[in-house]
Amino acid sequence: MGCLVAEATFDTDLLIVGGGINGAGIARDAAGRGLSVLLVEQDDLASHTSSASTKLIHGGLRYLEYREFRLVREALIERERLWRMAPHIIWPLEFVLPQTNSPRPAWLVRLGLFLYDHLGGRQKLPATRTVALDRDPLGRGLKRGADAKAFVYSDCWVEDSRLVVLNARDAADRGATILTHTRLVDARRADAGWIATIEDHAGRREVRARVLVNAAGPWVAQVLGSVPDARRDRGVRLVKGSHIVVPRLYDGAHAFLLQNPDRRVVFAIPYEQEFTLIGTTDEAWNGAPGRAEIDQAEIDYLLETVARYFERPVTQADIAWTYSGIRPLYDDHAASASAVTRDYVLDLDAGPARAPMLSIFGGKITTYRKLAEHALQELSPYLPGAAWTAGAVLPGGDMADGDIDRFVAGLIARHPALPPSMLRRLARAYGTRTDYLLAGVRHPDDLGEDFGAGLTTREIDYLCDHEWARSAEDILYRRSKLGLHVPADAAARIDGYLRRRTPASVDQTVPTDQGIERIGG
Template identity: 55%
Template sequence: MAPSTEASLDCDVLIVGGGINGVGIARDAVGRGLRVVLCEQHDLAQHTSSASTKLVHGGLRYLEYYEFKLVRKALQEREVLLSTAPHIMWPLRFVMPHDATQRPSWMIRAGLFLYDHLARREFLPGSEGITLRDHPAGAPLKGRFNKGFVYSDGWVDDARLVVLNAMDASERGATILTRTPCTSVRRDGDGWRATLDSAERGRIEVRTRAVVNAAGPWAGQFAASALSAGRSYGLRLIKGSHIIVPRLFEHEYAYIFQNPDKRIIFAIPYQEEFTLIGTTDLEYTGEPGRVTISPEETAYLCEMANRYFSRQITPADVVGTYSGVRPLLDDNSSQASAITRDYLLECPDDAPPFLNIWGGKITTYRKLAEEGVALLQRRLGTAAPDWTAKAPLPGGDLQFPGMLIERYDFAGFLRRFQGRHPWLPPALAHRYARNYGSRAEKMLGDAISVADLGIELTPGVYSREVGYLMQVEWARSAEDVLWRRTKCGLHSKPADVERLQQWMTQQSGAEHGGQEVGIRQTAGT
């Protein structure tokens, strides 16, 4: 039952939605001097933003739909993002085996030429043709595939990207409220008044000059409830599902496979011991928060992978799955896979600033935020330059006190990190360096031995780390920790999960007087 107390907040911008677009706008706006409040009904990145294929990419297949502007914008952003958080993002080489029954080789070569030259590449190598029998990526494939192509894109830990943006926003002064739905928004003179409902904090009344609707799959509903005139644009909800199977190949390349239905799927190295395969594209009409993979989707992904890999998989081999609903801008495409992944910013002129975010993708979130905040500034009568293109995200500077490291040199950072903490097991040191970058030092604090890390609550997850995630990264539940903050869920058994949740519940009650630690105004460092 919610407490009877009521709080109030005043701000310039209220952002509804704690996915990648919402936190990106919060970070950009507070960095330009605006007072920002962000509310999220669940955990950060709990839905769409943690259910992606985890790629920073231009979208090679979008060239087939003549989306040249989108691909160019995404390729430009790919370079920016890879440099701002090299601990959670890194280059990845993709192999496309040529299937003569699908797209002809001349079309693929032309597409890759455009992909290489639509935007400047600072450090990613270009594409090339390969003979699969002479290439490491050819060994796991069926013998009928003789030729292929290799090109570059990037990998990202999607949920951590969201959390890092929220951390940076919080450290710059934004108020971040997780597990706090916005229950109503109404016009209030030349601004807005919103009611937020927190089970732990009670009702929060917010007076704001502007509202940003970054509610993702719920954006249409939220716009309709707040704007009496309705909305000008629609969303199509598209379900995308992925399966995780034991590792199908030993090398570090990823695959992009063409399939008879003209769709593509990816097969990507995942968490050292697994292969991630996805995604599907299906129209979705259910509740976005309850989306799950269907048996038909699992069978489809297995079948498509089996067209290429010598080692055959069945649904019985699947050790994990996840699904998400992508809110795509409705462009009247007849097929789900053909719907544009571009975004549209809509801010009606007949009301105080109310910015609707329609569509988008992870790779272009920073640009979307930059354009969205510039639009808000014009409406609010403020001015400040954009700044996020060259500003590293928390942990992304890859430096120690007095020791600057080349920004792309994660290997060098890892060696120095291990040298500073030789007592850490190599696998754990690698995970800490990847998860936290230079912030790993703060997470470790004064620890000088494994014993100082506290209780091992689940395999490889110690209480010191979980306490840090609760205090700094809004983690409340075992699910938050295992699936969105650390990606260690695949290694945890039900008893481990229960032990972790019990410890977190005890800590929350003991240290915060029973209040939820996932709801905070500022992230500590």
């Protein structure tokens, strides 16, 4: 165990602070190596940055402009790997990149896309092609410009908050303890390890850990501040990214990558069948790292982008939903928020008589698995275990050949009395674990009360018992996006139902899924 004292008694090998994608990914990797893991999250899983992304698994085409070749290559390699790991929540998405209004010459864009096609060992995703928007159906809904040329390339879509929950679920299935609504109060080095004080609704208690992992995202500096002798030679730069959701702007399953005169780019993406997701912005954030909200300047910027490219007029009154997140980027002293690196930095604070603390700066959702692998590699002098996650599917992803359509067809055949639209949604959320959720269901009445949009008591119980959900907000906007579809009174009705559930069920913090792996196949 390196410099740690073997005789010391610890409650856990790793204490991980932060239940976003990086913390959940590290917990999963560590638990799969046979290590004992305790993860504490002060709010709900994915309740901040990790549920406020543009929801893409991508290499980051625009990062090539900043010569982030290592990051782009790593992300491109991870792109198809993650798709194979979770085909129910990750799937291919085609992007149309119009040259209309482009501040970049077509030859430069095409060169960037050539690199994008070849840097990461693309296997299943199609190569870039060129289309004429005035003749191709992909141009429908766009304003006609002087240059009708567009490039079409592919990346992947991800249900970001579900990716976090599935990593936490897999970590718990492998023995990790996941405590939500539990915060780190302070931590100090003692007996070649850590003594940390954590606090939940029941009060405070101490935990002894071999290693402390600071994966607190926007709170990474605050966690460092709770450690008396922490090294503080790395900086975090907080950048706000905001999105708007509007009624569907165009037909088709493709997305658009829109170039603006200031050289920033904005995505327009089909969202929840009825909507288009527009984003993101990049604004420096100097406030507290809590939940941010979109400001008027960001709304105006995104609406101006829509007006620049699309035929259909959109006003602020049309906006159905907005969300904003604070990205905790590594401070590389770039001049603008858009140019700050999206690469990650792992800062190991350890020594011969100094218990190890690993702090995570930066990162992007596409590279979370590799980041976790690198984190455990950094900690290898203190903790044993070999890398294993590269070919391991996430919960629900173990469907034959990763074929979600075939699985959905089988699900519909097994449950002919249930609405196919509901079954498709459940399959996309839970994959093969849908069979566990629906065990014993023969008729819609078996699912219990319907709170709207097909969200039933049976599903809510599953989310509380197996995915740490505690509130209507958890269920409607993180475990799903049904908040965009349910009636206005649904949240109050759901919270009322949750209050009526027995406290043991509501407060269960380490759900178990014994037997799920044997069901659904």
